[in-house]
Amino acid sequence: MARRATKIVATLGPASSDPILLEQMIRAGVNVVRLNFSHGKTQDHIERAKLVREVASRAGRELAIMADLQGPKIRVGRFENGKVQLQSGARFVLDASRAEPGDLMGVGLDYKGLPRDVSPGDLLLLNDGLIVLTVDAIQGDQIHTIVKIGGELSNNKGINKQGGGLTAPALTDKDFQDLRTAMSFQADYIAVSFPKNAADMELARKLCNEAATKTGHCPALIAKIERAEAIPNLESILAASDGIMVARGDLAVEVGNAAVPALQKRMIRLAREYDRIVITATQMMESMINNPVPTRAEVSDVANAVLDGTDAVMLSAETASGRFPLETVQEVANICAEAEMAQDGQPDEDFNGKVFSRIDQSIAMGALFTAQHLGCKAIVALTDSGSTALWMSRRRSNVPIYALTPKLETQRKMALYRNVRPLLMDQNSDRDRVLAQAEASLCERGIVSSGDMYAITCGETMGASGGTNTLKICEVH
Incomplete structure (x- = not known):
């Protein structure tokens, strides 16, 4: 399978809950599994989260789990005859x-x-x-x-x-309960539906922080941009979130179909400028709910999201209830890999006019620039929190990034970062030994071999969050 920078989010549902099929989907390229709290019962989600962890372990992969909250039910009731x-x-x-x-x-x-x-x-x-x-x-x-x-x-x-203006709160009583459920099985991401402003995301963050005092686990927050009111507040929402989802379904209904493509490009660009992750969603491969191959328009849609710089493309009904969940993942993986081959990976323009005030962020940018110009086979980030890898992934580069972390929680979160392959590695020993172990790990996986160069970033105090202050260029002997 070709190396692929763009990640795939697949929604779990009746069509994809068979363990054997789910393992095939993971091996075909799924990086994040979405649990949609708009459907199913609490116990269903708990059992599916457990299934994902078990199957991922069997496949030798660590995936992120994203719990997608339902948000306000702005719906009609039921009819006598359905x-x-x-x-x-x-x-x-x-x-x-x-x-x-x-x-x-x-x-x-x-x-x-x-x-x-x-x-x-x-x-x-x-x-x-x-x-x-x-x-x-x-x-x-x-x-x-x-x-x-x-x-x-x-x-x-x-x-x-049309035009927005509904006052329903982004977080309902059901969402509060679902959030606690998601925290109980350590969801890596919480997607908040219909936020209108930064205050909605700050409330979600407060609730997560309160729950984290009991569970010891704090998920990252994704704001689903699907209300017209969210568009003028986009930058403040980004600042209050860990990432956004371009949720094109409800958004298109409120702002009009024709406005969505330009908004998608703007949202992806802003997310990368704010060092946030971004997921492009809704009808990516809609026809594959019933057909074994996508339309040419769907292929172009996925490819354009990749070329815009999205971290991930998301599949909804295609994998949750469609007839061809595995084939859909395979098609998306191939489209992403092909589109990435056509991309200009020179990061130089990304540095023009930029000022990096933090040492760790400057080291991350230096690694990107140097690795590209020296023709390094890989960039290795020894990271505790994942920040170094996130910063690197916000810039264009054809050099693959391998993020080595001692924390399972960090490894899972980084599964969503574009062009980052997260790996688990203990970093409790002295720095020279850790650097030697990192190179050995790359060689064992066939990432580098004798004569290859790679860039590696780390901190003088190993395992300290935010302590990255060293860039080293190494040649494999």
Whole structure:
């Protein structure tokens, strides 16, 4: 399998929970497994997390687990017959106080605050924008609408307001409980759905820090950018998060499909400038839910995300409930590897106008620059927290980065970093012995051989977080 810098996030579900198939998917290229808390019961997620750890160990890989919180349920209720067929021009009532099942005249709401968030003339987009309702009047808990674009509306379909403006909080009571569950099985990443601003992410961070006092484990936070309100707050959200997800589904419904490609490029660029990780998601290989090969448009979509510099591409229903989960992973891995071969790996431009005030960050940048110009076969980062490897991964380079850490938690988190292969290695002995062990590890894996050069970064005090202050260029004898 070709070396690949871009990582693959695969959602676990009924189609991919067989241990043998999951192991095949991991060997084919899955780096992060996503557990979607919008579906399934608490015990399901606990058991799947345990399964992932067991299968990954059997495959000889360490994966990251990402727990994706559901967020506010801005959805219609249930229908008497499971669904209705709405006709354009018909009247339809969304009723926050309705308890009985819906019919052709109207339906209840899971989100009781919707009548307060809308005004006459607003457009409500249901079922990912396939159905459009125009708000005609608000009467107490009832939103009277006229069907602008009709179609089949079934139980619990989502609701978006064109242009955004829904006030539902990003974190619900269910999310608080799910977050505690995710902490119990040591999820490496928590994805927060529908954050509007930095305060939403700061609340999630506070809850994680409180839970960490009991579990001793603190996950990294991913902000899912899927609300129109999040766009003007993007930089402050980035500053409050460890990374973002370009969640193109709900985002496209709120801002319009045509606006999303440029927003995707901007989000990826900003994430890298802020030294944050970024995942590109939604419909990456949608047709492979039912077909064994992707469309040409999907191939281009994945490749363009890679060329933009995304850390990872994410598969949702393709691996959770699709017919070809393994084939989908294989296709994405091949597309990523092929796109990376076409990339300019010269990092020089990335340093223009940049000022690095930290010693450890300057060492990381020096390693990238030097390794590229000397033709090194690898860059090795001896890291406790993973920061050195993260900084390196934010810049373009064709030189693979191998991050050696004594901490399993750090190794798993680094599984999401672009162009970084994390490896576990004890660093408790003196520095010279650790450096010799690092070179031996590279030779054993066939990464370097006699006559090859590699760059290695470390700290004078081994194992101290933030202590990287040394860059060494080595030649294998």
